[in-house]
Amino acid sequence: MDRYSKLSLAVRYLLLIWVALIFIFPVVFMVVSSLKPDLQLLQDSTSIRAFLPVGDISLDNYREAWERVPIVRFVFNSLFVTASTLVLSLFLCSMAAFAFVFLNFWGKSVLFSIILATFIVPFETIAIPMLMLVNNLPWIGLDGFEIGWMNSYQVQIIPFLADALTIFLFVQYFKDLPGEIVEAARVDGATWFQIYARIILPLSGPIIATAAILKFLVMYNQYLWPLMTTQSDQYRPVMVGLQYFFQMNTAWGEIMAYLSLITLPVLAFYLALQKAFISSIASTGVKG
Known part of the structure; x- marks a missing residue:
């Protein structure tokens, strides 16, 4: 050199x-x-x-923050809502993208354009109509049949299962995969779901990791919607719990301690998925 x-x-x-x-x-x-x-x-x-x-x-700020709010409960709520939404969203959005790329049906282009158009709609403009809708929807849970999803986990999960960005990312990635492998699988008698589950998904490690990181950050940082739909600490996530430290006199040291604690799951998730992302890139390929 x-x-x-x-x-x-x-x-x-x-x-x-x-x-x-x-x-x-x-x-x-x-x-x-x-x-x-x-x-x-x-x-x-x-x-x-x-x-x-x-x-x-x-470490006084950590002790006082721990006494002021139920940190463990808030972190559990956020992780449960985020993980549930993440798994279901990746499954549903990847299946939708698979249909848009590999299946032929009437109105496919128009439907995909409508989904992309939702990018320009701010969440704040639909928050009130969504709130009115979920407040009147039925639900069958452990307590039996009830009307309204307020103050629950499902109200924080179900409205965010499908989103335009995740579908768009999967569509763009699936378009770059060789169509010959799908045609060969169809000739061999594979069903569309078998092609999706056994061929397409194993080749989609990088885009799954990318979409998972983006979805995780969005769901873990949710504030406005949980603030509107939850009133009990039993269901509130970490970002809503942050407002407890601004009541009366603002406790800046406790806020920093609280932020340090709730940031740990984010860093752990990112580091774990970063390793999976790199290994998926190294192992992904199509052999002829």
């Missing part, structure tokens, strides 16, 4: 390190601030001390 190549490589690594620091600074600030009392936190926020664990360091 000549001198110019070494210099170019060094500059590239310096740029990557700088970009990594930009992204990691908010996490460092959050964790360090969670260890400081409010007064020191605000004083240090104007200097480099905001990123350093110096001064009056303790």
Whole structure:
């Protein structure tokens, strides 16, 4: 490696390190601030001390945050709603995309265009009509037949099972797969569901990981809809629980401690799926 190549490589690594620091600074600030009392936190926020664990360091904010809100319950609610929505959404959206790409039926292009058009509709414009709808829908649960989905898990899951972005991502990915494998499977007598489950899905590791990350972030960060549809701590997710710390006097240190705790599942999910994403790219392929 000549001198110019070494210099170019060094500059590239310096740029990557700088970009990594930009992204990691908010996490460092959050964790360090969670260890400081409010007064020191605000004083240090104007200097480099905001990123350093110096001064009056303790775990008091974590203890007080734990006593103020049922963190375990909120995290469980968010993870349950997110995981349920994620699994069902990936299944339904990938099946819809499979139909749009590999099946021929009347009005396919028009229907797909309508789905894409929902991109431009802000959720806030349909929140009130959705609220009125779910408040009058029937449901059969453990307590028997009842009217209305308010204050439940299904009201946070079912309205978000299908979305245009996830369907669009799967459609674009499925279009790049060789159509010959589907034709060969049909000649061998495979049903459409067998083709979907045994051929298409095993080749879709990268797009499944990508769609899962995007869906996870959207569902885990839900705030407006759960705030409108849940009134009990038994069903409320982590983002709604954040408002508890702004009642009376704002507890900034406890907020940072709470954010640090609820961020752990996000980081764990992302790191686990990142590994799966990389391995799926390495193993995905079509052999002739």
